[in-house]
Amino acid sequence: MSLKAVVLGCGNSSGVPGIGNHWGHCDPKEPKNRRGRSSLAVVSQATTIVVDTGPDFREQFNRENLSSPDAVFYSHAHGDHCHGIDDLRSFYFRGSQKPLPVYANAQTFEDLQSRFRYLFEGGNNEFFYPPVLEAREFKDSDFGKEHRIGDISFVPFLVDHGSCVCTGYRFGDLAYTVDMKALDDQALDILKGVKTWIADAAAYTMQNNAVHANIEDIIVYHKTIKADAVYLSSLTSLMDYQSLIRELPEGFAPAYDGLQIEIG
Numbered sequence: 309m310s311l312k313a314v315v316l317g318c319g320n321s322s323g324v325p326g327i328g329n330h331w332g333h334c335d336p337k338e339p340k341n342r343r344g345r346s347s348l349a350v351v352s353q354a355t356t357i358v359v360d361t362g363p364d365f366r367e368q369f370n371r372e373n374l375s376s377p378d379a380v381f382y383s384h385a386h387g388d389h390c391h392g393i394d395d396l397r398s399f400y401f402r403g404s405q406k407p408l409p410v411y412a413n414a415q416t417f418e419d420l421q422s423r424f425r426y427l428f429e430g431g432n433n434e435f436f437y438p439p440v441l442e443a444r445e446f447k448d449s450d451f452g453k454e455h456r457i458g459d460i461s462f463v464p465f466l467v468d469h470g471s472c473v474c475t476g477y478r479f480g481d482l483a484y485t486v487d488m489k490a491l492d493d494q495a496l497d498i499l500k501g502v503k504t505w506i507a508d509a510a511a512y513t514m515q516n517n518a519v520h521a522n523i524e525d526i527i528v529y530h531k532t533i534k535a536d537a538v539y540l541s542s543l544t545s546l547m548d549y550q551s552l553i554r555e556l557p558e559g560f561a562p563a564y565d566g567l568q569i570e571i572g
């Protein structure tokens with residue numbers, strides 16, 4: 309079975325360039341510096357799963373010409389990871405008119421369902437606002453266990469994001485931990501042995517960031533995880549693509565929008 313991950317977006321909450329064409333330290337002439345908000349698609353021949361739907365989701369999804377998703381996973385409910393959720397309505401109206409399954413942890417659903425209640429329960433106009441999403445909450449016993457949607461297997465696990473608890477996902481030999489401040493032993497156990505690790509590195513050289521990991525944290529975790537390739541994500545306008553390529557140790561690289569990775 310051929311399975312691949314597509315990085316739909318690898319930018320931090322502002323994206324690069326930020327609004328007002330704010331490129332920061334990033335070279336505007338380098339195409340890989342143009343970053344939408346973080347999102348990942350995992351695609352087999354039969355199944356498509358999307359992790360997060362940020363504000364750039366519609367254009368990212370169209371750019372990659374993806375098929376309608378079979379499920380949407382959320383890492384957490386910060387706006388840069390979910391404020392494109394309204395675009396999922398189109399899959400309902402143009403597709404089977406069945407609610408699309410959405411997976412997340414309890415804290416994430418609490419936020420999503422209070423902010424976007426009409427998508428899950430329907431709005432005051434049944435014709436225009438039927439329930440288009442079906443919440444499938446991960447219970448405590450679901451974390452660390454393998455689940456399957458269509459022909460794609462995955463393992464959800466908890467990731468500390470400082471201000472909230474995120475869900476990380478392992479798909480075969482690829483793991484995705486966005487957003488991430490710290491990993492506990494349970495998460496490290498699940499990550500151990502992956503070939504590819506995509507990690508939030510928004511703090512990069514910053515010390516004492518309350519919600520994001522920096523490169524020193526990631527290098528320490530990598531000593532346990534030992535992935536063949538580590539891709540940094542949640543990249544800010546301070547993180548120029550070519551500078552990162554020069555600075556990072558062997559086996560590490562910045563992600564870029566449109567990056568495709570084969571999953572074993």
Ligand SMILES: [Zn+2]
Nearest residue numbers: 384386469487
């Ligand atoms: Zn976040």
